[in-house]
Amino acid sequence: MRWSKLFIPTLRENPAEAEVASHQLLLRAGYVRQLAAGIYNYLFLAQRSLQRIIHIVREEMDAIGGQEMLLPGLNPAEVWQESGRWTVMGDNMFRLKDRWGRDLCLGMTHEEVMTVIARGELRSYKQLPQIWYQIQTKFRDEPRPKSGLLRVRQFLMKDSYSFDLDATGLDISYQKHYEAYCRIFDRCGLRYTVVEAHSGAMGGSQSHEFMVASDAGEDLIVVCPKTGYAANLEKAVSRPVPPLMADPEGDLTPEEFHTPGRKTIAEVAEFTGLPETSQMKSLVMVADGQPVLALLRGDHQLSETKLATALAATAIRPAHPAEIREWFGADAGSLGPVGVKNMRILADLALQGRKNMIAGANRDDYHLRHVTPGEDFQAEFFDLRQVAPGDTEIHTGEPLEIFKAMEVGHIFKLGYKYSESMGLRVLDENGKEVTPIMGSYGIGIERILCAAIELYHDADGMVLPASIAPFHVVITPVNYNDSAQREGAEKLYSECKDLGLDALLDDRDERPGVKFKDADLIGVPFRITVGKKLSQGTVELFVRHGKQSTDVPAIEAPQRVKQLIAG
RNA sequence: CGGGGCGUGGCGCAGCCUGGUAGCGCACCUGCCUUGGGCGCAGGGGGUCGCGUGUUCAAAUCACGCCGCCCCGACCA
Numbered sequence: 001m002r003w004s005k006l007f008i009p010t011l012r013e014n015p016a017e018a019e020v021a022s023h024q025l026l027l028r029a030g031y032v033r034q035l036a037a038g039i040y041n042y043l044f045l046a047q048r049s050l051q052r053i054i055h056i057v058r059e060e061m062d063a064i065g066g067q068e069m070l071l072p073g074l075n076p077a078e079v080w081q082e083s084g085r086w087t088v089m090g091d092n093m094f095r096l097k098d099r100w101g102r103d104l105c106l107g108m109t110h111e112e113v114m115t116v117i118a119r120g121e122l123r124s125y126k127q128l129p130q131i132w133y134q135i136q137t138k139f140r141d142e143p144r145p146k147s148g149l150l151r152v153r154q155f156l157m158k159d160s161y162s163f164d165l166d167a168t169g170l171d172i173s174y175q176k177h178y179e180a181y182c183r184i185f186d187r188c189g190l191r192y193t194v195v196e197a198h199s200g201a202m203g204g205s206q207s208h209e210f211m212v213a214s215d216a217g218e219d220l221i222v223v224c225p226k227t228g229y230a231a232n233l234e235k236a237v238s239r240p241v242p243p244l245m246a247d248p249e250g251d252l253t254p255e256e257f258h259t260p261g262r263k264t265i266a267e268v269a270e271f272t273g274l275p276e277t278s279q280m281k282s283l284v285m286v287a288d289g290q291p292v293l294a295l296l297r298g299d300h301q302l303s304e305t306k307l308a309t310a311l312a313a314t315a316i317r318p319a320h321p322a323e324i325r326e327w328f329g330a331d332a333g334s335l336g337p338v339g340v341k342n343m344r345i346l347a348d349l350a351l352q353g354r355k356n357m358i359a360g361a362n363r364d365d366y367h368l369r370h371v372t373p374g375e376d377f378q379a380e381f382f383d384l385r386q387v388a389p390g391d392t393e394i395h396t397g398e399p400l401e402i403f404k405a406m407e408v409g410h411i412f413k414l415g416y417k418y419s420e421s422m423g424l425r426v427l428d429e430n431g432k433e434v435t436p437i438m439g440s441y442g443i444g445i446e447r448i449l450c451a452a453i454e455l456y457h458d459a460d461g462m463v464l465p466a467s468i469a470p471f472h473v474v475i476t477p478v479n480y481n482d483s484a485q486r487e488g489a490e491k492l493y494s495e496c497k498d499l500g501l502d503a504l505l506d507d508r509d510e511r512p513g514v515k516f517k518d519a520d521l522i523g524v525p526f527r528i529t530v531g532k533k534l535s536q537g538t539v540e541l542f543v544r545h546g547k548q549s550t551d552v553p554a555i556e557a558p559q560r561v562k563q564l565i566a567g
Numbered sequence: 568c569g570g571g572g573c574g575u576g577g578c579g580c581a582g583c584c585u586g587g588u589a590g591c592g593c594a595c596c597u598g599c600c601u602u603g604g605g606c607g608c609a610g611g612g613g614g615u616c617g618c619g620u621g622u623u624c625a626a627a628u629c630a631c632g633c634c635g636c637c638c639c640g641a642c643c644a
Contacts, residue, residue: 012593012605013579017637037636085644092643109644143568143642151643218643317641412644440644460604479602513604520604531603540603 003474003506007044009033010518020216022453023148025462029522038145038153045522046449048470050156053188053448054135056467057158060184064176066131066160071113073137077103079112082422088314094139094153106139111418111440114161118436119424125165128426128436129173133160135445147216149446150406156445163419163436165428170413170437174206177411177441181210185408188448189465191455192408195221196231198305199412210409212451217406222387226398234305237383238391238400240297240350243277248356252370254338259367263333265298268367272358275299280351280359280371282335284324287313291327294384295337295347295373297354303386310346310382328362336360336368337377347379406454408447414438453523456545462523463545466565471504472496473561474524478512478531488554489530492539495558496528501565520544526561530554 009030017034018024026032031046042050058068077095080086086093086105094106107113114132122128138157145152162173178194185192192212199207209232211221222236223229231237262268269276279298284291285307292311294302308316324332327342336359337345351357355372373379391400418424419435428434449468456463466472473496477489489505496503504524506515519527529540529549539557542549543564552560 009577010605011578015578016573016580019638034636089644111644140643144638144640146638410644442644481602509602511602511604511606513602513606516604518605529603 001471001504003504004508006504008518008522009043010521018148020147020150020454021457022150022216022450025453025457025521025523026148026450029461031522032149038142038151040149040152040154045470049449049464049468050445052468052470053445054156054158056187057135057184057443057445060180060187061131061133061158061160063183064131064180066133066180069117069132069134070136071107071110071117071134073107073139075105075107075113077105079116079422080105083112083115083418084421085112092140092142094141107136108138108140109157109440109442110134110136110159111161111414111438112422115418115422115424115438118163118419119422122163122424122426122436125426125428125434128163128165129169130163131160131173131176132163133158133441147218149450150216151218152446155447158443158445160441162439162441163424164439165426165434165436167437170439173439174411174413177439178208181409181411181441181443184443185210185448188452188468189456190408190448190451192451193221193223193230193405195223195405196235197410197412198232198234198309205415206413208411209407210411211405212408212455213403213405214451214454215404216450216454217404219405219407220402221405223401223403224393224396224398225401227393227396229393229400233387233402234303236387236400237394238387239394239397240300240385240388241277241390243297243354244275245278247278247354248370250356251372251375252356254368254370254376256361256363256366256368258365259334260365262365262367263331268358269298272367272369274358278357280336280357282337282360284319284327284332284335285316286319286323287311287316291319291323291343293335293337293340293343293345295345295351295379296385297348297350298358299388300348300350301386301388302384306382306384306386307346310380310384311344330360330362330364334360334362334364334366336362336371337373337379338362338368338371340377345377345379346384347373347381348384349381350385351379352381406447406451407444408451409441409443411441412439414440457523460517461521464523464525466525469523469525470502471524472501472565473526473528473558474504474506474519475528475530476506476512476515476519478529480507480509485530485534488534488539492528492530492554492557496561499558499562501558501562526564528557528561 011028014024015027033041035041096104135158139154142153164170192210195209197207197209220233222231262271265276265279276298281296281298283294283302304316351373356370359368359371361368425433453462475489475493477485480486493505525544527542537554538551539554540549541552
């Protein structure tokens with residue numbers, strides 16, 4: 001294509017609202033324009049790049065037997081009410097009414113609709129397994145869209161769903177997806193980590209996320225380079241650093257002492273001269289309307305996800321100050337488990353076996369010393385603790401690393417949640433009715449592009465992998481008014497096209513600097529520069545990644561580009 | 568939903584405190600010039616100053632209300 005005819009609105013300066021690199025560059029390079037918060041127009045370059053990503057996704061999904069469909073974005077309320085998610089999704093769901101006042105919503109994902117198709121048509125075990133997928137626009141009314149295309153309200157997702165006769169079948173479908181996802185992200189040129197993910201209180205049994213390490217990401221992941229352990233922080237387990245001071249020996253009796261104005265763990269630690277690891281942290285939470293007391297070692301953080309999982313709760317929040325006062329007769333800062341009878345007490349595993357610790361006395365400005373779990377109060381023990389820097393791998397004690405990452409894919413064993421609640425049944429080989437088991441698998445299409453930009457950019461712009469760049473190569477005559485250069489460039493352009501390369505001819509009457517800057521910005525991986533040396537039959541081959549430039553014979557240049565892309 | 572910031576030509580900003588002429592850089596258009604990293608000269612077009620109400624002789628500027636966008640937090644199948 002000829003640049004002079006294209007709409008590629010590059011910007012010299014960074015738009016003020018863009019914070020993360022991918023957002024800045026997508027705007028500057030003329031890929032996208034914002035229409036509203038979290039809603040973007042994908043212009044020519046973005047569309048090309050996304051189509052190349054989609055092409056890769058489609059090839060790999062087809063390769064594992066996936067069958068592409070296209071389901072409606074507009075859904076009737078009924079199917080979501082059947083699964084119960086009409087209410088569970090809350091404000092994150094875009095809802096609307098038709099002219100008759102019937103409730104509709106915009107699809108956030110398509111488990112329900114896929115299950116409706118399946119239950120209407122699948123009759124026999126002979127029809128299983130099935131893998132159905134689509135590449136489709138999803139709508140989510142995010143409370144806070146941010147970071148350009150990273151968290152938006154409308155986005156493209158490849159979502160697939162597997163239907164199997166039994167758990168063994170699901171394992172196979174799951175594994176197929178796992179491997180297909182690796183191939184997809186490999187082909188897109190991403191460096192990624194597969195982590196164990198929280199599968200939710202929603203009946204899921206196993207789940208992996210495909211994460212790209214980046215400070216622009218919103219997730220934290222825990223990785224052990226030595227053992228290969230990798231998990232989302234929501235799910236990760238670890239061996240905590242040992243307590244800094246041994247507990248006093250013996251079964252001592254709890255003893256109240258005055259702690260005026262000391263509310264935080266740090267203040268109490270300083271006041272008592274005992275480290276935070278000798279303190280017991282008491283957090284009052286409300287899970288599905290029920291109060292619960294969560295206990296942790298003083299230096300540890302509660303994982304609300306783990307607590308919710310332990311309680312099988314769907315909604316969890318910290319208690320309000322008024323609730324705490326009502327239930328405990330004291331304010332946060334002086335709370336503890338001793339004498340608490342009106343709620344469940346869950347304690348983190350790190351408190352198991354500890355004794356004679358410091359805890360709040362449930363009396364303002366008083367704490368207790370010599371508090372021992374199992375003796376002075378009873379608690380249910382669970383892993384409630386968030387992995388912290390310095391923790392080690394739970395089995396080996398090898399060091400763990402924690403870093404930010406963005407989620408580009410997620411695979412999920414759904415189990416029977418939707419097939420059960422929505423009445424999907426088939427007959428097995430004995431003629432007995434059985435409920436198929438499902439899996440659900442998503443890929444964020446735009447996030448692949450964002451992740452690639454976050455991973456591969458420099459001060460001059462994007463450095464996209466050839467597989468997802470909008471063009472493979474740009475042919476840049478230094479002076480388009482020079483007829484020799486112009487003709488040489490035209491020739492190279494058609495040769496590139498003949499080789500099957502996606503070529504862009506920069507036929508604009510611009511100064512060379514402008515053309516170079518623009519080409520660098522939009523991230524085309526290769527550039528053939530046609531200048532004065534053309535008279536000796538030589539052009540320049542510029543490699544965007546690394547910015548190396550070499551003189552090559554003009555007749556060889558297109559083939560060289562093709563080889564570099566293949567290699 | 569809590570906290571903070573911003574809204575002035577397409578983009579980036581100044582002007583606002585202390586009310587009175589809307590300004591700069593880039594981009595754009597025309598002409599000349601130039602052609603290896605966002606050239607140069609000259610001329611030119613384009614702005615309901617987010618919206619509304621109020622104060623005032625007079626509002627981009629002051630007050631109140633609303634809307635939008637960004638950031639932090641909460642939230643995030």
